[in-house]
Amino acid sequence: MSIEVEVLNGSESWPIAEPLFKEVWPPEVVQTLPWAGIVFAHADLRVLVQTEAGEAVCHVGMYRREVTWNGRRMRAGGIGGVLTRENYRRHGHASVALNAAIQTLKHEGSADFALLFCEPQNAPFYMGRGWKPFDGEIYAEQPQGRVRFEAIAPYVYELRRAPRQGTIDLCGLPW
Template sequence: MSIEIEVLNGDASWKTVEPLLQAVWPSEAIAKLPWGHVKWAHADLRVLIDAPEGGVGCHVGIYFRTIIWNGHRIHVGGIGGVATREDCRRRGYASIALNAAVETVRANEAARFILLFCEPHNFAFYQTRGWRPFTGDIYCEQPNGRIRFEAMAPFVFDIKRAPDTGTIDLCGLPW
C-alpha cells in the first residue's frame, strides 16, 4: 500500500492540518495542561500524511532557527506538533513523518542538530528513534518576555553533532 506524504509550507498548509491538531489537542483539554498557557511558534514547513480514509492522518511541524548555545550562534532545526489521528495510530505514520522531517532538516545544510520538546509519556517513543535528552537549560521568548522554558523536556538529534548540555536560548518562541 502506498503512503501519500507531502512537505508543505507551514502557513499555507495550516487550514489543512487544523482539524487534525484540534482533534488531537482540543482547546478545552489543552487549557488544563501544564503547557496550556505556552505561546508556540508557527511551523516553517509541515510533513503531512494523508489517511486512506480521507483527511490528514499525521502531521509533523518543522522549524528553522538560529539559536544561541553557550554563547555561540548555531542554526538548528526543530520538530513539533507530532500528531497522528487516533484512528490512524500504530501504522508507522509518525515514524515515517518524523523521518521525513529529519531528512528535510538534513537537506538544509546549515542545520547542526534538531531539537524537540516532549512530555514524559513520549520519551521512549523518541529515544527508540535516535533522540537523546538535552540535560541543560532552555530559555525562550513569551509575550511577557524571556523565560526559562520548563514546560516540556528537550531532546536532540544529531545532524552534525548536538550538544547534550549547556544553555540554549531559542531566540524566539518555543516549538
C-alpha cells in the same frame, strides 16, 4: 488505503493540518497539558500524512531557527506538533513523518542539530528513534519577555553536532 507523505509550506498548509490539531488537541484537552498557556511559534514547514481524500492523519511541524548555545550561534531544526489521529495510531505514520522531517533537515544541510520538546510518556518513542535528552537549560521568548522554558523536556538529534548540556536560548518563541 493509499497514504501520501508531503513536506509543505507551513502557513499555506495550515488549513489541511488544522482539523487534525482540533481533534487531537481541542482547548479542553490543551488546558490539562503541561504546556497549556504557552505561546508557540508557527511551523515553517509541515510534514503531512494524508489519505487519498486529502484528510490529514499525521502531522510533524518543522522550524528553522538560529539559536545560541552557551552564547554561541548554532542552527537548530525544530520539530514540534507531532500528532496522529487516534484511530490511525500505531501504524508507523508518526515514524515516517518524523523520518521525512529529519531527511529534509539533512537535505537542507543547514541545521547543526534537531530539537524537540516532549512530555515524559512520549520520550521512549523519540529515544527509540535516535533522540537524546538535552540536560541543560532552555530559554525562550514569551509575550511577557525571555523566560526559562521548563514545561516540556528537550531532546536533541545530531545532524552535525548536538549539544547535550549547557544553555540553549531559542532566540524566539518555543515550538
